[in-house]
Amino acid sequence: MGRHREFDVEKVLDAVLCVFWRKGYEGASYADLTAAAGVERPALYSAFGNKEMLFRQVLARYYERFLDYVPAALNLETSREVAAHILHNAVDLNTRYPEHTGCLGINGVLAGSDDAEPVRQILIEARATAEAQLRARFERAKAEGDLPATAKPDALAAFLMAVLHGMAVQAKAGFSRDTLEAVAEQALSTWPAAGVLPAGTSA
Incomplete structure (x- = not known):
């Protein structure tokens, strides 16, 4: 029979999440992770697997606990409300914790070694999924007349993601909350x- 686990799994995950958020995947050393976890x-690693597996669990926790505003935004009435909700919540998250600013998904692996390639692909796929969700929401907005007929949902989704990524990098570089709020407003x-409602559709 294995030894009883003598630590709180939830607290350990929260602790190492903060390390990855602050230092990125490769920047977080084993010593950093074990020191934070206590x-x-x-x-x-007996509890969570290797570093990559630990990061996967941390990333899932991050999306669930800190990015819940994204699915909430997709249910808002207009495309502009969707964009505004996401942008302003991103500003808040990127600047809420002075000790780990920016976004875990962006800080994770902006650039990395070959060993970190699987983690980089995880983050690329996660961002692609988010962009696809935005594109689908904006396609619906266009069909409903909330966006003009000339609107390009794919470009709008890519634009919103680009602004979000840029703000995350700026937050990591020390840009103030006020500056990032101004960037969000400029984007909006x-x-x-x-647009005009499609023929046969009532307001």
Whole structure:
């Protein structure tokens, strides 16, 4: 029979999440992770697997606990409300914790070694999924007349993701919350005005 696990799994995950958020995947050393977790390396990896597996669990936890505003935004009435909700919540998250600014998904692996390639692919796929969800939402907005007929949902989704990524990098570089809020408002100022409802559709 194995030894009883003598640490709180939830607290350990939260602790190592903060390390990965602050230092990125490769920047977070084994010593950093075990020190934050308060457990020895063998116990940490016995519970969670290797560093990559630990990061996967942390990333899932991050999306669930900190990015819940994204699915909430997709249910808002207009495409502009969707964009505004995501942008302003991203500003808040990127600047909420002075000790780990920016976004875990962006900080994770901006650039990395060949060994970190699987993690980089995880993050690329996660961002692609988010962009696809936005594109589908904006396609619906266009069909409903909330966006003009000339609007390009794929470009709008890519634009919103680009602004979000840029703000995350700026937050990591020390840009203030006020500056990032101004960036968000500038992005929203370019949002396409509502279009004309399709023929046969009532307001």
